Amino acid sequence: MNIFKISTKNLLRNKLTTFLNVILVAFGVGILSILFLASTQIGNKLESNSKDIDLVVGAKGSPLQLILSSIYHIDFPTGNIPAKDAYELMQNPMVKRAVPLALGDNYNGFRIAGTDSSFVGLYGLKLASGSFWNKDLEVTIGSSVARESKLKIGDTFFGAHGLNDSSDEHKQHAYIVKGILVPQGNVTDNLVLTNIGSVYKMHEPSGEEEHHEAPESKEISNKEITSILIQYRSPMSVVLFPRMVNQSTNMQAASPAMESARLFSLIGVGIDTLKWFAILIMAISALSVFISLYNSMKEKKYDLAVMRCLGGSKVKIFFLVMLEGLLITFAGAILGLIIGHTALQIIGLYQESSQARLTGIYFVGEEIYLLIAGLCIGIVAAIIPALQTYRVDIAKTLSK
Protein backbone atom coordinates (compact mmCIF):
# COMPACT_ATOMS: atom_id res chain seq x y z
CA MET A 1 0.00 0.00 0.00
CA ASN A 2 1.58 3.26 -1.11
CA ILE A 3 1.09 6.79 0.23
CA PHE A 4 -1.04 7.69 -2.80
CA LYS A 5 -3.63 5.09 -1.82
CA ILE A 6 -3.52 6.13 1.84
CA SER A 7 -3.96 9.82 0.89
CA THR A 8 -6.87 8.98 -1.41
CA LYS A 9 -8.55 6.93 1.30
CA ASN A 10 -8.03 9.72 3.84
CA LEU A 11 -9.66 12.20 1.48
CA LEU A 12 -12.56 9.88 0.69
CA ARG A 13 -13.25 9.45 4.39
CA ASN A 14 -14.14 13.16 4.62
CA LYS A 15 -16.10 13.21 1.38
CA LEU A 16 -18.02 16.44 1.98
CA THR A 17 -15.00 18.54 2.94
CA THR A 18 -12.97 17.10 0.07
CA PHE A 19 -15.84 17.71 -2.36
CA LEU A 20 -16.26 21.34 -1.26
CA ASN A 21 -12.54 22.02 -1.60
CA VAL A 22 -12.40 20.40 -5.03
CA ILE A 23 -15.43 22.42 -6.16
CA LEU A 24 -13.88 25.69 -4.93
CA VAL A 25 -10.69 25.08 -6.89
CA ALA A 26 -12.75 23.92 -9.88
CA PHE A 27 -14.81 27.13 -9.96
CA GLY A 28 -11.69 29.30 -9.94
CA VAL A 29 -9.98 27.27 -12.65
CA GLY A 30 -13.27 26.96 -14.59
CA ILE A 31 -13.82 30.72 -14.78
CA LEU A 32 -10.20 31.34 -15.77
CA SER A 33 -10.47 28.56 -18.35
CA ILE A 34 -13.60 30.09 -19.90
CA LEU A 35 -11.94 33.51 -20.07
CA PHE A 36 -8.79 32.00 -21.51
CA LEU A 37 -10.58 29.95 -24.17
CA ALA A 38 -13.11 32.64 -25.07
CA SER A 39 -10.57 35.44 -25.43
CA THR A 40 -8.25 33.21 -27.47
CA GLN A 41 -11.08 32.14 -29.76
CA ILE A 42 -12.39 35.67 -30.17
CA GLY A 43 -8.86 36.92 -30.85
CA ASN A 44 -8.25 34.17 -33.42
CA LYS A 45 -11.60 34.81 -35.09
CA LEU A 46 -10.96 38.53 -35.25
CA GLU A 47 -7.56 37.87 -36.75
CA SER A 48 -8.56 35.23 -39.28
CA ASN A 49 -11.61 37.18 -40.45
CA SER A 50 -9.79 40.46 -40.92
CA LYS A 51 -6.67 38.95 -42.41
CA ASP A 52 -5.66 40.81 -45.60
CA ILE A 53 -8.31 43.51 -45.04
CA ASP A 54 -6.64 46.85 -44.44
CA LEU A 55 -9.69 49.10 -44.52
CA VAL A 56 -13.45 49.01 -44.68
CA VAL A 57 -15.31 51.83 -46.39
CA GLY A 58 -19.02 52.26 -45.70
CA ALA A 59 -21.66 54.74 -44.67
CA LYS A 60 -20.84 57.25 -41.95
CA GLY A 61 -21.62 56.16 -38.45
CA SER A 62 -19.83 54.09 -35.86
CA PRO A 63 -16.55 52.76 -37.29
CA LEU A 64 -16.73 49.78 -34.94
CA GLN A 65 -20.22 48.99 -36.17
CA LEU A 66 -19.00 49.17 -39.75
CA ILE A 67 -16.19 46.71 -39.01
CA LEU A 68 -18.46 44.36 -37.05
CA SER A 69 -21.11 44.31 -39.79
CA SER A 70 -18.85 44.09 -42.83
CA ILE A 71 -16.06 41.79 -41.63
CA TYR A 72 -17.48 39.80 -38.73
CA HIS A 73 -21.15 39.97 -39.79
CA ILE A 74 -22.34 40.40 -36.18
CA ASP A 75 -23.90 43.86 -36.21
CA PHE A 76 -26.18 45.92 -38.42
CA PRO A 77 -24.54 47.96 -41.20
CA THR A 78 -24.23 51.71 -40.70
CA GLY A 79 -26.22 52.26 -43.90
CA ASN A 80 -25.51 52.19 -47.61
CA ILE A 81 -23.13 54.04 -49.86
CA PRO A 82 -23.64 55.04 -53.52
CA ALA A 83 -22.33 52.26 -55.73
CA LYS A 84 -20.97 54.84 -58.19
CA ASP A 85 -18.75 56.44 -55.50
CA ALA A 86 -17.73 53.06 -54.22
CA TYR A 87 -16.62 51.82 -57.62
CA GLU A 88 -14.68 55.03 -58.22
CA LEU A 89 -12.83 54.47 -54.98
CA MET A 90 -12.12 50.89 -55.94
CA GLN A 91 -10.21 52.17 -59.01
CA ASN A 92 -7.87 54.28 -56.86
CA PRO A 93 -4.21 53.43 -57.56
CA MET A 94 -3.53 52.94 -53.85
CA VAL A 95 -5.98 50.03 -53.80
CA LYS A 96 -4.63 46.58 -54.57
CA ARG A 97 -7.88 44.70 -54.06
CA ALA A 98 -11.39 45.94 -53.30
CA VAL A 99 -14.35 43.71 -52.52
CA PRO A 100 -17.86 45.21 -52.65
CA LEU A 101 -20.49 43.94 -50.21
CA ALA A 102 -24.25 44.25 -50.38
CA LEU A 103 -25.97 43.05 -47.23
CA GLY A 104 -29.53 43.14 -45.99
CA ASP A 105 -31.03 39.66 -46.25
CA ASN A 106 -30.64 36.39 -44.45
CA TYR A 107 -31.62 32.76 -44.70
CA ASN A 108 -32.42 31.14 -41.32
CA GLY A 109 -30.14 33.66 -39.61
CA PHE A 110 -27.26 33.14 -42.05
CA ARG A 111 -26.44 36.40 -43.79
CA ILE A 112 -26.73 36.62 -47.56
CA ALA A 113 -23.78 38.61 -48.84
CA GLY A 114 -23.86 40.02 -52.34
CA THR A 115 -20.32 40.40 -53.64
CA ASP A 116 -18.11 39.58 -56.62
CA SER A 117 -15.37 37.10 -57.46
CA SER A 118 -12.73 39.17 -55.63
CA PHE A 119 -14.32 37.94 -52.38
CA VAL A 120 -13.20 34.39 -53.30
CA GLY A 121 -9.63 35.57 -53.74
CA LEU A 122 -9.65 37.66 -50.54
CA TYR A 123 -10.60 34.72 -48.30
CA GLY A 124 -8.98 32.01 -50.44
CA LEU A 125 -12.28 30.13 -50.66
CA LYS A 126 -12.31 26.53 -51.85
CA LEU A 127 -15.25 24.45 -52.98
CA ALA A 128 -16.25 21.19 -51.35
CA SER A 129 -18.74 20.56 -54.16
CA GLY A 130 -20.48 22.35 -57.02
CA SER A 131 -19.32 25.71 -58.33
CA PHE A 132 -19.17 29.37 -57.36
CA TRP A 133 -22.16 31.60 -58.08
CA ASN A 134 -22.22 32.96 -61.60
CA LYS A 135 -25.67 34.29 -62.47
CA ASP A 136 -28.31 36.14 -60.50
CA LEU A 137 -29.95 34.09 -57.73
CA GLU A 138 -27.19 31.51 -57.73
CA VAL A 139 -25.51 31.04 -54.35
CA THR A 140 -22.48 29.34 -52.89
CA ILE A 141 -22.97 28.53 -49.25
CA GLY A 142 -20.55 28.19 -46.33
CA SER A 143 -19.96 24.80 -44.70
CA SER A 144 -21.90 25.69 -41.51
CA VAL A 145 -24.84 26.94 -43.56
CA ALA A 146 -24.93 23.66 -45.50
CA ARG A 147 -24.63 21.57 -42.35
CA GLU A 148 -27.19 23.39 -40.23
CA SER A 149 -29.71 24.20 -42.94
CA LYS A 150 -29.23 20.82 -44.65
CA LEU A 151 -29.02 22.50 -48.05
CA LYS A 152 -27.60 20.55 -50.98
CA ILE A 153 -26.53 21.44 -54.48
CA GLY A 154 -29.64 22.25 -56.54
CA ASP A 155 -31.82 23.08 -53.52
CA THR A 156 -33.76 26.32 -53.65
CA PHE A 157 -34.74 28.63 -50.82
CA PHE A 158 -36.17 32.09 -50.17
CA GLY A 159 -34.14 34.80 -48.55
CA ALA A 160 -35.74 36.94 -45.86
CA HIS A 161 -35.42 40.68 -45.32
CA GLY A 162 -33.25 41.72 -42.42
CA LEU A 163 -30.18 40.14 -40.90
CA ASN A 164 -31.71 37.71 -38.39
CA ASP A 165 -35.47 37.60 -38.82
CA SER A 166 -36.94 34.96 -41.17
CA SER A 167 -40.53 36.24 -41.18
CA ASP A 168 -40.36 38.68 -44.14
CA GLU A 169 -39.42 36.34 -47.01
CA HIS A 170 -38.81 37.49 -50.58
CA LYS A 171 -41.24 34.98 -52.09
CA GLN A 172 -40.94 36.38 -55.63
CA HIS A 173 -37.43 34.98 -56.18
CA ALA A 174 -35.82 31.77 -54.97
CA TYR A 175 -32.09 31.28 -54.65
CA ILE A 176 -30.55 28.10 -55.97
CA VAL A 177 -27.53 26.44 -54.35
CA LYS A 178 -24.72 26.02 -56.88
CA GLY A 179 -21.84 25.24 -54.59
CA ILE A 180 -20.78 24.44 -51.02
CA LEU A 181 -17.49 25.68 -49.55
CA VAL A 182 -15.04 23.56 -47.61
CA PRO A 183 -14.84 24.65 -43.93
CA GLN A 184 -12.68 27.80 -43.92
CA GLY A 185 -12.53 28.33 -40.14
CA ASN A 186 -13.71 31.92 -40.52
CA VAL A 187 -16.86 33.94 -41.03
CA THR A 188 -17.39 32.63 -44.57
CA ASP A 189 -18.52 29.30 -43.10
CA ASN A 190 -21.69 31.13 -42.05
CA LEU A 191 -22.36 33.15 -45.18
CA VAL A 192 -24.56 32.68 -48.21
CA LEU A 193 -22.61 34.23 -51.09
CA THR A 194 -24.20 35.53 -54.24
CA ASN A 195 -23.68 38.35 -56.70
CA ILE A 196 -24.71 41.89 -55.97
CA GLY A 197 -27.28 41.77 -58.72
CA SER A 198 -29.21 39.10 -56.82
CA VAL A 199 -29.46 41.39 -53.80
CA TYR A 200 -30.78 44.20 -55.99
CA LYS A 201 -33.25 41.85 -57.62
CA MET A 202 -34.67 40.87 -54.24
CA HIS A 203 -35.31 44.47 -53.29
CA GLU A 204 -36.80 45.73 -56.58
CA PRO A 205 -40.50 46.56 -56.53
CA SER A 206 -42.52 43.89 -58.43
CA GLY A 207 -42.79 44.49 -62.15
CA GLU A 208 -39.59 46.57 -62.33
CA GLU A 209 -37.19 43.74 -62.76
CA GLU A 210 -33.92 44.44 -64.48
CA HIS A 211 -31.57 41.96 -65.92
CA HIS A 212 -28.28 41.56 -64.05
CA GLU A 213 -26.19 39.30 -66.09
CA ALA A 214 -22.61 40.00 -65.31
CA PRO A 215 -21.97 40.38 -61.60
CA GLU A 216 -18.89 42.42 -62.14
CA SER A 217 -20.46 44.79 -64.66
CA LYS A 218 -20.67 48.37 -63.59
CA GLU A 219 -24.30 48.80 -64.57
CA ILE A 220 -25.17 49.34 -60.99
CA SER A 221 -23.87 52.84 -60.79
CA ASN A 222 -27.23 54.23 -59.80
CA LYS A 223 -27.60 51.74 -56.99
CA GLU A 224 -26.19 51.42 -53.49
CA ILE A 225 -23.99 48.90 -51.80
CA THR A 226 -23.21 48.36 -48.10
CA SER A 227 -19.43 48.61 -47.96
CA ILE A 228 -16.11 47.85 -49.59
CA LEU A 229 -13.32 45.72 -48.11
CA ILE A 230 -10.00 47.18 -49.20
CA GLN A 231 -6.48 45.85 -49.39
CA TYR A 232 -3.75 48.44 -49.94
CA ARG A 233 -1.18 48.25 -52.64
CA SER A 234 1.54 49.59 -50.32
CA PRO A 235 1.89 50.33 -46.58
CA MET A 236 2.22 54.00 -47.47
CA SER A 237 -1.54 54.09 -47.99
CA VAL A 238 -2.28 53.40 -44.32
CA VAL A 239 -2.18 57.09 -43.48
CA LEU A 240 -3.19 58.69 -46.76
CA PHE A 241 -6.09 56.60 -47.98
CA PRO A 242 -8.39 56.70 -44.90
CA ARG A 243 -7.82 60.44 -44.57
CA MET A 244 -8.70 60.94 -48.21
CA VAL A 245 -11.92 58.90 -47.83
CA ASN A 246 -13.01 60.63 -44.63
CA GLN A 247 -12.26 64.15 -45.83
CA SER A 248 -13.23 64.12 -49.48
CA THR A 249 -16.20 61.74 -49.68
CA ASN A 250 -19.48 61.15 -47.91
CA MET A 251 -18.22 57.76 -46.87
CA GLN A 252 -16.40 56.53 -43.79
CA ALA A 253 -13.13 54.57 -43.65
CA ALA A 254 -12.56 52.27 -40.68
CA SER A 255 -9.42 50.29 -39.92
CA PRO A 256 -10.08 46.70 -38.72
CA ALA A 257 -6.82 46.65 -36.73
CA MET A 258 -7.67 49.82 -34.84
CA GLU A 259 -11.29 48.93 -34.23
CA SER A 260 -10.43 45.39 -33.11
CA ALA A 261 -7.94 46.84 -30.64
CA ARG A 262 -10.61 49.27 -29.43
CA LEU A 263 -13.12 46.42 -29.09
CA PHE A 264 -10.62 44.39 -27.06
CA SER A 265 -9.88 47.33 -24.79
CA LEU A 266 -13.62 47.75 -24.20
CA ILE A 267 -14.27 44.10 -23.33
CA GLY A 268 -10.86 43.88 -21.65
CA VAL A 269 -12.19 45.72 -18.56
CA GLY A 270 -14.85 43.03 -18.06
CA ILE A 271 -12.37 40.24 -18.72
CA ASP A 272 -9.92 41.69 -16.20
CA THR A 273 -12.65 41.98 -13.56
CA LEU A 274 -13.66 38.36 -14.08
CA LYS A 275 -10.01 37.29 -14.02
CA TRP A 276 -9.46 38.90 -10.61
CA PHE A 277 -12.71 37.36 -9.38
CA ALA A 278 -11.48 33.91 -10.44
CA ILE A 279 -8.08 34.51 -8.83
CA LEU A 280 -9.89 35.52 -5.62
CA ILE A 281 -11.89 32.27 -5.71
CA MET A 282 -8.66 30.33 -6.17
CA ALA A 283 -7.08 32.16 -3.22
CA ILE A 284 -10.12 31.32 -1.09
CA SER A 285 -9.88 27.70 -2.20
CA ALA A 286 -6.21 27.62 -1.16
CA LEU A 287 -7.19 28.98 2.25
CA SER A 288 -10.01 26.45 2.53
CA VAL A 289 -7.71 23.52 1.65
CA PHE A 290 -5.17 24.82 4.17
CA ILE A 291 -7.77 25.13 6.96
CA SER A 292 -9.22 21.68 6.35
CA LEU A 293 -5.78 20.04 6.20
CA TYR A 294 -4.63 21.97 9.27
CA ASN A 295 -7.73 20.98 11.24
CA SER A 296 -7.54 17.38 10.09
CA MET A 297 -4.01 17.20 11.50
CA LYS A 298 -5.51 17.28 15.00
CA GLU A 299 -7.55 14.13 14.44
CA LYS A 300 -4.90 12.57 12.20
CA LYS A 301 -1.98 12.97 14.56
CA TYR A 302 -2.67 9.48 15.99
CA ASP A 303 -2.72 8.00 12.49
CA LEU A 304 0.53 9.75 11.59
CA ALA A 305 2.16 8.66 14.85
CA VAL A 306 1.07 5.05 14.17
CA MET A 307 2.55 5.24 10.68
CA ARG A 308 5.84 6.53 12.10
CA CYS A 309 5.73 3.75 14.66
CA LEU A 310 5.26 1.17 11.91
CA GLY A 311 8.41 2.36 10.16
CA GLY A 312 7.18 5.31 8.10
CA SER A 313 9.94 7.92 7.85
CA LYS A 314 9.34 11.61 8.54
CA VAL A 315 9.83 12.39 4.85
CA LYS A 316 7.27 9.79 3.80
CA ILE A 317 4.67 11.12 6.23
CA PHE A 318 5.45 14.67 5.07
CA PHE A 319 4.72 13.67 1.47
CA LEU A 320 1.57 11.85 2.55
CA VAL A 321 0.10 15.13 3.82
CA MET A 322 1.44 17.10 0.84
CA LEU A 323 -0.16 14.58 -1.49
CA GLU A 324 -3.56 15.14 0.09
CA GLY A 325 -3.36 18.86 -0.69
CA LEU A 326 -2.08 18.20 -4.20
CA LEU A 327 -4.77 15.60 -4.94
CA ILE A 328 -7.53 18.03 -3.93
CA THR A 329 -6.22 20.90 -6.04
CA PHE A 330 -5.22 18.73 -9.01
CA ALA A 331 -8.68 17.12 -9.07
CA GLY A 332 -10.17 20.63 -8.77
CA ALA A 333 -8.03 21.92 -11.65
CA ILE A 334 -9.00 19.00 -13.92
CA LEU A 335 -12.67 19.40 -12.98
CA GLY A 336 -12.35 23.16 -13.56
CA LEU A 337 -11.03 22.61 -17.07
CA ILE A 338 -13.89 20.21 -17.80
CA ILE A 339 -16.38 22.76 -16.42
CA GLY A 340 -14.74 25.52 -18.50
CA HIS A 341 -14.90 23.59 -21.77
CA THR A 342 -18.44 22.33 -21.11
CA ALA A 343 -19.71 25.77 -20.14
CA LEU A 344 -18.20 27.33 -23.25
CA GLN A 345 -19.75 24.65 -25.44
CA ILE A 346 -23.17 25.34 -23.85
CA ILE A 347 -22.66 29.11 -24.24
CA GLY A 348 -21.82 28.49 -27.90
CA LEU A 349 -25.02 26.50 -28.42
CA TYR A 350 -27.15 29.33 -27.08
CA GLN A 351 -25.33 32.17 -28.85
CA GLU A 352 -27.63 34.05 -31.19
CA SER A 353 -24.93 35.02 -33.62
CA SER A 354 -23.59 32.00 -35.46
CA GLN A 355 -20.74 34.11 -36.87
CA ALA A 356 -18.95 34.51 -33.55
CA ARG A 357 -19.94 31.16 -32.07
CA LEU A 358 -17.64 29.91 -29.32
CA THR A 359 -16.87 26.25 -28.84
CA GLY A 360 -15.72 24.18 -25.88
CA ILE A 361 -14.03 21.67 -28.16
CA TYR A 362 -10.99 23.87 -28.38
CA PHE A 363 -7.73 23.48 -26.53
CA VAL A 364 -4.88 25.88 -26.01
CA GLY A 365 -1.43 24.93 -24.74
CA GLU A 366 -1.62 27.63 -22.09
CA GLU A 367 -4.24 25.60 -20.21
CA ILE A 368 -1.34 23.65 -18.74
CA TYR A 369 -0.61 26.78 -16.67
CA LEU A 370 -4.00 26.39 -14.99
CA LEU A 371 -3.03 22.84 -13.97
CA ILE A 372 0.32 24.11 -12.69
CA ALA A 373 -1.50 26.89 -10.78
CA GLY A 374 -3.75 24.22 -9.21
CA LEU A 375 -0.70 22.22 -8.11
CA CYS A 376 0.99 25.33 -6.70
CA ILE A 377 -2.12 26.09 -4.63
CA GLY A 378 -1.97 22.51 -3.32
CA ILE A 379 1.68 22.91 -2.33
CA VAL A 380 1.09 26.28 -0.63
CA ALA A 381 -1.97 24.99 1.24
CA ALA A 382 -0.37 21.73 2.39
CA ILE A 383 3.15 22.81 3.27
CA ILE A 384 2.41 24.05 6.82
CA PRO A 385 0.25 21.05 7.84
CA ALA A 386 2.87 18.74 6.29
CA LEU A 387 5.69 20.41 8.21
CA GLN A 388 3.69 19.85 11.40
CA THR A 389 4.23 16.11 10.96
CA TYR A 390 7.90 16.67 11.79
CA ARG A 391 6.90 17.91 15.22
CA VAL A 392 4.69 14.93 16.14
CA ASP A 393 5.99 13.30 19.33
CA ILE A 394 5.12 9.67 18.59
CA ALA A 395 5.62 8.31 22.10
CA LYS A 396 3.63 11.10 23.74
CA THR A 397 0.81 10.95 21.18
CA LEU A 398 0.33 7.20 21.33
CA SER A 399 0.46 7.02 25.11
CA LYS A 400 -2.67 9.20 25.33
Add this chain to the structure above:
Amino acid sequence: MIKVESLNHRYNNGPILHFPDWTIGDNEQWLLLGSSGSGKSTLLNCISGLLKPTQGNIVLNGTDLYSLSSKAMDRFRGQHIGIVFQKPHLIQSLNISENIEIACSFAGLPVIKSKIFSLLESLGLDGKAKKYPSELSQGQLQRVSVARALINHPTLLIADEPTSSLDDKNAENVMDMLITQAKENSASLVIATHDTRIRNRVEREYLL
Protein backbone atom coordinates in the same frame (compact mmCIF):
# COMPACT_ATOMS: atom_id res chain seq x y z
CA MET B 1 18.61 -10.82 22.30
CA ILE B 2 17.92 -7.31 23.67
CA LYS B 3 20.29 -5.56 26.05
CA VAL B 4 19.43 -2.48 28.08
CA GLU B 5 22.65 -0.97 29.43
CA SER B 6 23.23 1.96 31.81
CA LEU B 7 19.97 3.55 30.74
CA ASN B 8 18.55 6.72 32.21
CA HIS B 9 16.25 9.43 30.96
CA ARG B 10 15.23 12.87 32.06
CA TYR B 11 12.21 14.82 30.77
CA ASN B 12 13.07 18.54 30.62
CA ASN B 13 13.78 19.56 34.21
CA GLY B 14 12.13 16.51 35.80
CA PRO B 15 13.82 13.88 37.94
CA ILE B 16 16.25 11.46 36.31
CA LEU B 17 14.72 8.02 35.74
CA HIS B 18 17.31 5.26 36.21
CA PHE B 19 16.68 1.85 34.69
CA PRO B 20 18.50 -1.26 35.88
CA ASP B 21 20.40 -3.17 33.17
CA TRP B 22 18.23 -5.77 31.54
CA THR B 23 18.85 -8.62 29.12
CA ILE B 24 15.95 -10.18 27.30
CA GLY B 25 16.82 -13.51 25.73
CA ASP B 26 15.38 -14.89 22.50
CA ASN B 27 11.76 -16.05 22.86
CA GLU B 28 11.62 -14.95 26.49
CA GLN B 29 8.45 -13.41 27.90
CA TRP B 30 8.61 -10.64 30.47
CA LEU B 31 6.26 -8.52 32.51
CA LEU B 32 7.42 -4.97 33.10
CA LEU B 33 5.87 -3.97 36.41
CA GLY B 34 5.79 -0.75 38.33
CA SER B 35 3.51 1.83 39.78
CA SER B 36 2.22 4.78 37.79
CA GLY B 37 5.00 7.25 37.04
CA SER B 38 7.75 4.70 37.66
CA GLY B 39 8.86 4.96 34.02
CA LYS B 40 7.37 1.81 32.44
CA SER B 41 6.19 3.58 29.30
CA THR B 42 9.42 5.60 29.12
CA LEU B 43 11.46 2.40 29.19
CA LEU B 44 9.24 0.77 26.54
CA ASN B 45 9.48 3.85 24.31
CA CYS B 46 13.28 3.81 24.66
CA ILE B 47 13.43 0.08 23.83
CA SER B 48 11.16 0.53 20.80
CA GLY B 49 13.21 3.40 19.43
CA LEU B 50 10.52 6.01 19.90
CA LEU B 51 12.31 7.98 22.61
CA LYS B 52 16.03 8.63 22.66
CA PRO B 53 17.29 8.12 26.23
CA THR B 54 19.42 10.77 27.90
CA GLN B 55 22.08 8.16 28.48
CA GLY B 56 22.71 4.49 27.88
CA ASN B 57 22.35 1.94 25.09
CA ILE B 58 19.69 -0.36 23.74
CA VAL B 59 21.16 -3.17 21.66
CA LEU B 60 18.82 -5.39 19.69
CA ASN B 61 20.40 -8.42 18.02
CA GLY B 62 23.72 -6.60 17.95
CA THR B 63 22.40 -3.30 16.61
CA ASP B 64 22.75 -0.27 18.84
CA LEU B 65 19.39 1.41 18.19
CA TYR B 66 20.46 4.96 18.84
CA SER B 67 23.51 4.77 16.62
CA LEU B 68 21.14 4.54 13.64
CA SER B 69 20.00 7.54 11.62
CA SER B 70 16.38 8.64 12.03
CA LYS B 71 15.32 7.01 8.76
CA ALA B 72 17.25 3.77 9.45
CA MET B 73 15.77 3.67 12.95
CA ASP B 74 12.23 3.96 11.54
CA ARG B 75 12.89 1.16 9.07
CA PHE B 76 14.58 -1.01 11.75
CA ARG B 77 11.64 -0.53 14.12
CA GLY B 78 9.18 -1.46 11.40
CA GLN B 79 11.05 -4.64 10.58
CA HIS B 80 12.13 -5.88 14.03
CA ILE B 81 9.81 -4.47 16.69
CA GLY B 82 6.06 -5.00 16.95
CA ILE B 83 4.19 -2.65 19.26
CA VAL B 84 0.72 -3.06 20.79
CA PHE B 85 -0.59 0.05 22.50
CA GLN B 86 -3.13 0.49 25.27
CA LYS B 87 -5.58 1.61 22.57
CA PRO B 88 -5.62 -0.10 19.18
CA HIS B 89 -4.89 3.15 17.23
CA LEU B 90 -6.08 1.80 13.91
CA ILE B 91 -6.34 4.15 10.94
CA GLN B 92 -10.04 4.81 10.48
CA SER B 93 -9.92 5.44 6.74
CA LEU B 94 -8.35 2.04 6.03
CA ASN B 95 -10.04 -1.33 6.34
CA ILE B 96 -8.66 -4.07 8.61
CA SER B 97 -6.59 -5.73 5.92
CA GLU B 98 -5.13 -2.37 4.82
CA ASN B 99 -4.34 -1.45 8.43
CA ILE B 100 -2.12 -4.53 8.55
CA GLU B 101 -0.76 -4.00 5.03
CA ILE B 102 0.71 -0.62 5.93
CA ALA B 103 2.86 -2.27 8.57
CA CYS B 104 4.54 -4.22 5.76
CA SER B 105 4.68 -1.25 3.37
CA PHE B 106 6.20 1.21 5.84
CA ALA B 107 8.75 -1.39 6.94
CA GLY B 108 9.74 -1.86 3.30
CA LEU B 109 8.61 -5.47 3.24
CA PRO B 110 6.39 -7.15 0.63
CA VAL B 111 2.66 -7.34 1.29
CA ILE B 112 1.51 -10.96 1.25
CA LYS B 113 -2.26 -11.00 1.39
CA SER B 114 -2.54 -14.70 2.22
CA LYS B 115 -0.32 -14.13 5.27
CA ILE B 116 -2.59 -11.32 6.45
CA PHE B 117 -5.72 -13.43 6.01
CA SER B 118 -4.24 -16.45 7.84
CA LEU B 119 -3.02 -14.21 10.68
CA LEU B 120 -6.47 -12.67 10.99
CA GLU B 121 -7.97 -16.15 10.97
CA SER B 122 -5.64 -17.33 13.72
CA LEU B 123 -6.80 -14.35 15.80
CA GLY B 124 -10.45 -15.16 15.27
CA LEU B 125 -10.98 -12.32 12.83
CA ASP B 126 -11.76 -14.29 9.68
CA GLY B 127 -14.26 -12.45 7.52
CA LYS B 128 -13.31 -9.08 9.01
CA ALA B 129 -10.56 -8.18 6.53
CA LYS B 130 -12.73 -5.79 4.51
CA LYS B 131 -14.46 -4.27 7.54
CA TYR B 132 -13.54 -0.81 8.79
CA PRO B 133 -12.40 -0.14 12.39
CA SER B 134 -15.71 1.56 13.19
CA GLU B 135 -17.50 -1.74 12.50
CA LEU B 136 -15.53 -3.82 15.05
CA SER B 137 -15.76 -4.17 18.84
CA GLN B 138 -13.00 -2.96 21.19
CA GLY B 139 -11.75 -6.51 21.74
CA GLN B 140 -11.64 -7.20 18.02
CA LEU B 141 -9.78 -3.93 17.39
CA GLN B 142 -7.15 -4.87 19.98
CA ARG B 143 -6.71 -8.22 18.21
CA VAL B 144 -6.20 -6.38 14.91
CA SER B 145 -3.50 -4.26 16.53
CA VAL B 146 -1.81 -7.49 17.66
CA ALA B 147 -2.01 -8.82 14.10
CA ARG B 148 -0.46 -5.55 12.84
CA ALA B 149 2.37 -5.88 15.37
CA LEU B 150 3.06 -9.49 14.36
CA ILE B 151 2.78 -9.33 10.57
CA ASN B 152 6.49 -8.63 10.01
CA HIS B 153 7.64 -11.45 12.35
CA PRO B 154 9.33 -9.07 14.81
CA THR B 155 12.22 -10.08 17.04
CA LEU B 156 10.59 -8.21 19.89
CA LEU B 157 6.90 -7.78 20.63
CA ILE B 158 6.14 -4.93 23.02
CA ALA B 159 2.72 -4.40 24.60
CA ASP B 160 2.04 -1.30 26.70
CA GLU B 161 -0.91 -1.85 29.06
CA PRO B 162 -2.72 -3.98 26.49
CA THR B 163 -5.46 -5.09 28.89
CA SER B 164 -6.12 -2.01 30.98
CA SER B 165 -9.18 -0.92 29.02
CA LEU B 166 -10.62 -4.42 28.57
CA ASP B 167 -13.04 -6.47 30.66
CA ASP B 168 -11.85 -9.72 32.32
CA LYS B 169 -12.82 -11.95 29.42
CA ASN B 170 -11.25 -9.78 26.73
CA ALA B 171 -8.17 -9.18 28.92
CA GLU B 172 -7.78 -12.96 29.25
CA ASN B 173 -8.19 -13.41 25.49
CA VAL B 174 -5.66 -10.71 24.61
CA MET B 175 -3.09 -12.18 27.04
CA ASP B 176 -3.62 -15.67 25.60
CA MET B 177 -3.19 -14.29 22.16
CA LEU B 178 -0.02 -12.29 22.92
CA ILE B 179 1.65 -15.20 24.67
CA THR B 180 0.64 -17.74 22.02
CA GLN B 181 1.45 -15.53 19.03
CA ALA B 182 4.81 -14.47 20.49
CA LYS B 183 5.69 -18.16 20.89
CA GLU B 184 4.46 -19.10 17.43
CA ASN B 185 6.36 -16.21 15.84
CA SER B 186 9.50 -16.83 17.92
CA ALA B 187 9.41 -13.30 19.25
CA SER B 188 10.51 -12.07 22.66
CA LEU B 189 7.61 -10.52 24.53
CA VAL B 190 7.60 -7.58 26.93
CA ILE B 191 4.31 -6.52 28.51
CA ALA B 192 4.23 -3.35 30.58
CA THR B 193 1.33 -3.42 33.00
CA HIS B 194 0.02 -2.59 36.42
CA ASP B 195 -2.97 -4.87 35.79
CA THR B 196 -2.88 -7.41 38.66
CA ARG B 197 -5.13 -9.78 36.69
CA ILE B 198 -2.26 -10.84 34.44
CA ARG B 199 0.64 -11.09 36.92
CA ASN B 200 0.53 -14.87 37.06
CA ARG B 201 0.49 -15.33 33.26
CA VAL B 202 4.20 -14.66 32.64
CA GLU B 203 7.16 -16.12 34.58
CA ARG B 204 9.75 -13.35 34.27
CA GLU B 205 9.27 -9.94 35.83
CA TYR B 206 11.23 -6.71 35.62
CA LEU B 207 10.28 -4.41 38.42
CA LEU B 208 10.63 -0.63 38.43
